[in-house]
Amino acid sequence: MSENAGGQGAGGCCGVSGCCTPSERALDPATTVAQAKADSGCACVTAARGDAERALPVVVIGAGPVGLAAAAHLTERGIDFVVLEAGRQVAASVARWGHVRLFSPWRYNVDAAARRLLEAAGWTAPDPDWLPTGAELISGYLAPLAELYGERVRLGAKVAAISRLGYDRVRTAGREDAPFALRLSTGEEILARAVIDASGTYFTPNVLGANGLPAHGEAEASRFIDHALPDVLGADRERYAGRHTLVVGAGHSAATTLLALARLDDTTITWAIRAGSASRTYGGGAADALPARGALGTRLRAHVASGRIRLLTGFFTHRLRRTAEGIEVISRDPSGHERSLVVDRIVSATGYRPDHTIAGELRLDLDPVLGSTRRLAPLIDPNHHSCGTVPPHGVDELAHPEPGYYAVGVKSYGRAPTFLLATGYEQVRSVVAALAGDWEAARQVRLELPETGVCSSSLAEAQERRLGLATGVGGGLLSTPLPLATVSASTEGGCCG
Ligand SMILES: Cc1cc2nc3c(=O)[nH]c(=O)nc-3n(C[C@H](O)[C@H](O)[C@H](O)COP(=O)(O)OP(=O)(O)OC[C@H]3O[C@@H](n4cnc5c(N)ncnc54)[C@H](O)[C@@H]3O)c2cc1C
Ligand SMILES: NC(=O)c1ccc[n+]([C@@H]2O[C@H](COP(=O)([O-])OP(=O)(O)OC[C@H]3O[C@@H](n4cnc5c(N)ncnc54)[C@H](OP(=O)(O)O)[C@@H]3O)[C@@H](O)[C@H]2O)c1
Secondary structure, three states, rough: OOOOOOOOOOOOOEEEEEEOOOOOEEOOOOOHHHHHHOOOOOOOOHHHHHHHHOOOEEEEOOOOOOHHHHHHHHHHOOEEEEEEOOOOOOHHHHHHHOOEOOOOHHHHHHOHHHHHHHHHHOOOOOOOOOEHHHHHHHHHHHHHHHHHHHHEEEOOOEEEEEEEEOOOOOOOOHHHHHOOOEOOOOOOOOEOOEEOOOOOOOOOOOOOOOOOOOOOOOOOOHHHHHHEEOOOOOOOOHHOOOOEEEEEOHHHHHHHHHHHHHHOOEEEEEEEEEOOOHOOOOOOOOHOOOOOHHHHHHHHHHHHHHHEEEEOOOOEEEEEEEEEOOOEEEOOOOOOOOEEEEOOOEEEEEEEOOOHHHHOOOOEEOOOOOEEEEHHHHHHHHOOOHHOOOOOHHHHHHOOHHHHEEEOOOHHOOOOOOOOHHHHHHHHHHHHHHHHHHHHHHHOOOOOOOOOOOOOHHHHHHHHHHHOOOOOOOOOOOOOOOOOOOOOOOOOOOOOO
16 A cells, blocks of 8 residues: 555545545546546655655667657656667667658658757758658667667567566555566566557567458468568569569558569569458549548559559458469458469568557556557547547557556557657657656647648659659558647646645
């Protein structure tokens, strides 16, 4: 039980019932005890935390763009931290798609706190209107940023599990005061006062099996399958030149790979989607409300119309089988009808899912569809939003029942493909402000973006022309501009001090 004396037994003070007893619960089921107490200005929130715990670092999991931005905000707030990165280099996930050009220009890809730190160290920001590749994002921004943190970024440090010292998921009394205990894959354990989980989703792609379970034989066929986004025109060219490739998926990754494959003269290309038509991927062409989708889709549609790309609609991957000619891919639709084709390689561009298993001993409140927090889900739902219409959000939308644990960045969106770096940077600014106890700043959530251009293909297309690349891969499916919006909440005083 926490030691503060300000609570009032089972009453409804501090926004909780059973205040300062082991059974305390937030009166609003959508919020956490810590949140409810902080909302009501309860003094016991800070009083309950011991000096020893405050001396522990905040652990940031993942040295991708959002994890490194979190570290910048922690630096500015004077909060001790360590960044644990599984890869042998910073931004190991971005490095996997280093050959792909982003659809948002530099001005939206650099976090504000990171920029301040870098500029103080003599860094010059790249052309704000330029669209970098993933590799340029690392060399021009993320690598120099990580260098500023020195040994506080630990490479090759893979977090295997997170819990609280002396507490499994069931124990409650005193839980909030217990430090986090993170176990690395080497067995080493690290204590933390809070955890910012920016570990992304890139290493947990969705499967080929149409119902979300692996297709029969998918694991055995793994050496014939690449996940999004192979470097078809560069390092991986040999695997594709002169071959028949099946691309499965209906998103931007599938479109990117298909357009790249179409540039290799001697390839045979088949594209399989679950939907009955590719109209969602094509968008509405010139009449599309989303210009990027229209531009990319127009090129794709032309390749399908000319026969360069063979489109299979209503394709539900069920089984993969090795044959003397290659890999047989068998579709079985919900009525039981089967059809198959034999290919040399498969690109599985079926999107990503978050891995919450490392946080299995923590108390998470996950949306049953997306795997984000429940409060965030309606704001990012791809059935209703593109990246351009996701409103800014911060600590309140990201909080789990487990106080002090926040999944941020693309992982926070779960299966929704509507994430933008700019929103991730605002997430970590807000979360770090809350960790510093600055709830006013934490709740002044805003995105300073103009009305146009943040994920617009017109920029990508213009740059392609400038570069003479004409790759056809610069256009963005997600192209509605992000609106400038401000979300804030006020904190009002209460009992318990
Ligand atoms: C091809 C592509 C293009 C994109 N283009 C844009 C764009 O133009 N504009 C935009 O705003 N967004 C874009 N996005 C979306 C998004 O911004 C990126 O996915 C971005 O990399 C997300 O950053 P992150 O820091 O959240 O996660 P990541 O970049 O995925 O970083 C996660 C890090 O955590 C590490 N990690 C994973 N597990 C562990 C563990 N257990 N322990 C320790 N470390 C771990 C990984 O190695 C990795 O370095 C794009 C995404 C893709 C895939
Ligand atoms: N900047 C760039 O150039 C660039 C390039 C690539 C990706 N990206 C970004 O990266 C993120 C992820 O994009 P993504 O295309 O990889 O993922 P995505 O947008 O989630 O698209 C994957 C799609 O595949 C389909 N799918 C899922 N499982 C399937 C299965 N088992 N069989 C067949 N189809 C399946 C789904 O469509 P249905 O439900 O309709 O079947 C789903 O929408 C996005 O934010 C995107 O913008 C950016």
